[in-house]
């Protein structure tokens with residue numbers, strides 16, 4: 001992934017939002033190099049950049065906003081972009097939330113692959129971790145260590161009679177993302193659904209777009225896609241939040257008991273610790289030799 005990427009052609013989809021319950025239509029459009037990922041709320045004529053400074057809420061989803069206009073639940077789409085190495089994209093959406101589809105990133109991966117991936121001429125700068133960066137917040141720990149490439153290790157702890165602690169670790173490469181992370185669905189506990197709905201959340205949630213857990217197990221008749229689907233989904237969410245850095249990251253990120261709120265806190269800690277990372281521009285040996293040929 002040496003060069004920046006976008007998609008080859010415009011592609012659209014629509015669906016219900018997990019939290020708002022509202023149907024939105026999304027159009028993904030190719031964007032030139034160095035554009036980054038930009039959301040356009042077409043019903044409000046408002047632009048919101050996918051960056052840490054745009055994060056306005058992290059309760060049960062990552063919400064971006066600018067001047068009072070918001071877009072909720074961006075993380076599964078951003079995860080698909082990071083997983084496929086797409087750096088530049090215009091995301092038009094005519095409502096307040098990105099559709100949840102099946103609760104995972106795999107339909108979004110399929111849509112992006114249908115549009116096709118295009119390599120651009122500008123090289124891709126990378127944030128390379130050079131010294132450890134840590135966030136400790138109560139029981140939550142997130143650490144980034146120097147590493148060649150991007151490795152993610154995630155642990156969750158369940159207080160549940162059937163589901164116990166889960167850990168998942170992988171070196172992020174496109175194929176591994178598509179096969180082992182993107183299909184993992186979002187999940188929630190039945191006992192929390194009423195509380196969420198009373199707070200205007202999970203209004204579009206159903207067994208078609210989330211794994212729902214009660215005290216005996218899961219309610220979804222089709223079962224789980226992976227035995228450890230829950231922790232894989234946490235990895236998916238973290239990969240989505242990493243997109244908000246604006247650069248791919250090289251390091252080993254180890255997260256325990258984390259969630260969107262701590263992911264964002266950690267990424268802000270990282271950005272505010274410039275002594276722990278450097279921006280690396282990939283070598284372009286061929287380009288230099290051609291330039292002097």
Ligand SMILES: [Zn+2]
Nearest residue numbers: 075186233237
């Ligand atoms: Zn999620």
